[in-house]
Amino acid sequence: MNDSDSEYEETEYLVYGDFQNNLAPHQLKREDAAIKIIGIEGDNPTAEINGSIFKGSYDMAMGTYLFFEKDNNSVPGDPLFEPVCRQQYKYVTKTDKIINFERIYVENLPQEKQEVKEEDQNQTEAKTSDSALKPNITYKEAINKFGDEQ
Incomplete structure (x- = not known):
């Protein structure tokens, strides 16, 4: 490992994006869905999802949004006293910021x-x-x- 590798740090942020019913659920079901976000650190990020383009703006959430991930190491509960769940989830983080995305259309030039x-x-x-x-x-x-x- 040389000095240039140690200079770079990777930081992961979870951001809640609200597409206001402009994005159908089936568009994100595939794991290979094409999602590109440009300018996430700016005031107006732009997202492209499977060819659809969305313009975003940051806002404060009305409450707190929680993020969970699958817990593969969960201990199954006693089925006599607890209902059996197929999948257990664990808390990851929370946010109070949200990106509201609106669908925009790019028109062709004449x-x-x-x-x-x-x-x-x-x-x-x-x-x-x-x-x-x-x-x-x-x-x-x-x-x-x-x-x-x-």
Whole structure:
């Protein structure tokens, strides 16, 4: 382990995100759901979930939100006195902040503007590729310059 590895620390934060019924439960059932969050440390984070885009804002919760995780080491209770639960959970942490997400839609630019931009980009690429391939001095000048440097 070198010094550069010890400089970095990883910190995990649990954040409660409220999508206000704009996100169907079946969109998150798959374990490979595509979730991307940008700008979580800023005032207005943006989330993309399976192609849907959401704009967020921080707010204080009306109460406390608790986070639990599955407890694989739980001791089963006595079935005579306690109801049998299939899965036991244990407390992890709590939060009083919440991110309220609202669905936003990104519209396509009109076709005319896109075509003009593509033409400008193609012309710029052609100019750069032509100038990169053309030498700025002749063969004789290069030989003379090489001879002068020695």
